[in-house]
Structure formats: structure tokens, C-alpha cells
Amino acid sequence: MSFPLRIERRLRQPRWLSVAVPVVSVVVAFGAMTLLLLATGHSPGHTFGRLFHSAFVGRSSLDATFVAATPLAFTGLCAAVAFRMNLFNIGGEGQLYAGAITGAGTALLLHGAPGPVAIFAMIVAGAAGGAAFALVPGLLRAFLSTNEIIVSLMLNYVAGLVLTYLIFDSRSYWRDTSTPDARVFPQGKTLPNASSWPTAHIGLIVPLGFLVAVVIAVLVHVLYTRTRFGFEVRVIGDSPRAARYAGMRTRRKIIAVMALSGAIAGVGGASQDGDFRHVLDPRGLQQSGYGYSGIVIAALARYNPFAVCVVAFLLGGLQNAGYTLQGADFPSGLVGVMQGLILFCALGGELLVRYRITVDRRSSRRAPAAAEVAP
DSSP, rough: OOOSEEEEOOSSSOOHHHHHHHHHHHHHHHHHHHHHHHHHOOOHHHHHHHHHHHHHHSSSHHHHHHHHHHHHHHHHHHHHHHHHOOOOOOOOHHHHHHHHHHHHHHHHHTTTTHEEEEHHHHHHHHHHHHHHHOOOOHHHHHHOOOOOOHHHHHHHHHHHHHHHHHHHHHHHHHOOSSHHHHHHSBBBBBOOOSOOEEEEEESSSHHHHHHHHHHHHHHHHHHHHHHHHHHHHHHHHHHHHHHHHHHHHHHHHHHHHHHHHHHHHHHHHHHHIIISSSSOOHHHHHOOOOOHHHHHHHHTTTTHHHHHHHHHHHHHHHHHHHHHHHHBBHHHHHHHHHHHHHHHHHHHHHHHHHEOOOOOOOOHHHHHHHHOOOO
């Protein structure tokens, strides 16, 4: 007996569907959250009011939202750049670590340099570190057809171990050994004041890193929509066989896109050093999970670089509000479930944009007929 429901890929995607599905997904998510809050004895109206107010109302809330959104924008762009070519770079987390290492090392080496020079050097060094780390799965995919998902994912753990080793298990250049307390309790060297990234005061306090992410989004959009490189990347992503038939050099594009993707994540790591932490912080970086959140953001934004920045801002607000809601009467686990419901419903709705569910009426009619014929 054949199953009457089938999932088919949409040959054409109506424009209204790309707007209606995300809206309905958010409504469904809040409906599920309402049931969850009622089941746990919390007032949905009061909770949603606190959630929105803590994320987007008031200058201090918006300032904190921009802070939370900055690393998410970088890792979201990292994933979106690669996914546009059907390269699944899951290593944004490790590439961000690599950029944080090279960015912090450059800031320490340029002690005494003018602020603009130190900041620019940190951005370049962070991009170089992230790109170098992303080239490993890129080269293996291009020349050995190795699965980039597995390689980039495993390299996240390698980068995390290197990050931990530099501060906790060695007396590296990044570790502070200037005082007896620092020798006993490992910590990174504090970066020079000149390497602290400034903030833009435009009614709100916006980190320089977020503005850099917006500039990168503009450059990525131009690269992918206005250049031959971007055209070839789209063709290779849609049909690798047609691209090879047309004489496009797919290996070079794979390496270039992976390097670009890693470079963006690496700049995000340098931003963590210069914007917020001002020290190489292994535990803080590894507990945040920025790279994995970036994959979700890229999927929700449908790999559009401008939409990535918007979604990163919204999820940064949700993350910031989650910290505010936590308390004795509202456990952190409940906050995590609420965040997960929103992401789950949004990703589920994304499937309905790409696929449709059809009912095979012929199979449902044949089943009763077969039952009547059977003795």
C-alpha cells in the first residue's frame, strides 16, 4: 500500500510564499511557546512583554542586542558565502577561533602602534587566520573529493584544543606570565589600548565589528551579483556538471569560496578580541557557540547577506532577552526551550518554501478498491 502523502521539490517558488511562510512560522512558534508557558505556570502576555522589552525597547537593550548580534553576523555570513555554492562549511566556529588567535597575536606584536594601524592589522590577520584554517577542508574537497562537512566540523575541535593549549597548557606568547598570580591562574595577555576597537555613537552604541560585518555583507552582495566570479559560483552551485561542461574551473572556485568564508569568520574572531574581550579568552569563546548559531542564521536568511545581518540582530535580541529573563522564577532551561522553538519552527517553515506536500489521490482510491477485490 503506497503512502498518499508525498514531498516534492517546488519547481517555482512564488514570491508571496517567501514572506508568508516565515510569518506563519513565527506565529506557530509563539503559539507553541504560549502552551509551554501555560503548562509551566507562567503568564504568556507578561513573558512576551518582558522578552520584547529586554531585546528591542530602550537604549541599553538595543546596545546589548548589537553586542550579541555582532559575532552572529560574522558566522552567519561565513556560512552563507559557502552555502551559496553548496559548500557546507560547518567550521565557522574553528575559523573564528583561528581569527581570534591571529588577531590577538598581531595586536600584541604591534604594541605602541597607532590605533587605526593596529585595528586594520588585526582585521587582516584575523581574515588570514580564518582563511588558512578553511583552506584545509577546501583543498581536500577540491583535489581529493573529501566531504567538507566532516573535515570542517572536526577542525572545530582542533582549533578549540589549540586555543586552550595557548593559554592553559603552555607559556605561549599569548599567555600572561608577568605576575605570580598569572603564572598560577592562566590568563591571556591584555591587549594594548590602541587595539581596542571604537564604537559608533549614532543614537545607539554600535560596535565597530557590527559595522564591519555590514560592509562585508555589501561586498559579498556585489561580488555574488555583479561579477563573473559570483556568476560562476552560482552556476557551480546549481549544476556542477554544467559548469564543468562550460569550462569553469571548479577547483579554484571551491578553494576561493572556502577561503572567503573562513576569512569572514576570522574577522569575527578578531572583532571578539578588539570589540569586547580585549584578551584571548578560550573559555568564553568556546562556551558561546557562535559558529553553530551562524549556520542557523544563514539558513533562516536564505543565504542573503543583508538578511543575515537582520536575522543576526533579531536572534541577538532574543539571546539578550534570554539572559534577562533568567532568574529564580524563570529557569535558564525554559529560556533555551523557547529559543529552540522559534528556531525549529523557522527552519521547518523554510522547508515549505523549497518543498511542497501533495496528496496522491489515486493511491488512496486504489486502496479501498483493492480491499473489496480481496477475498
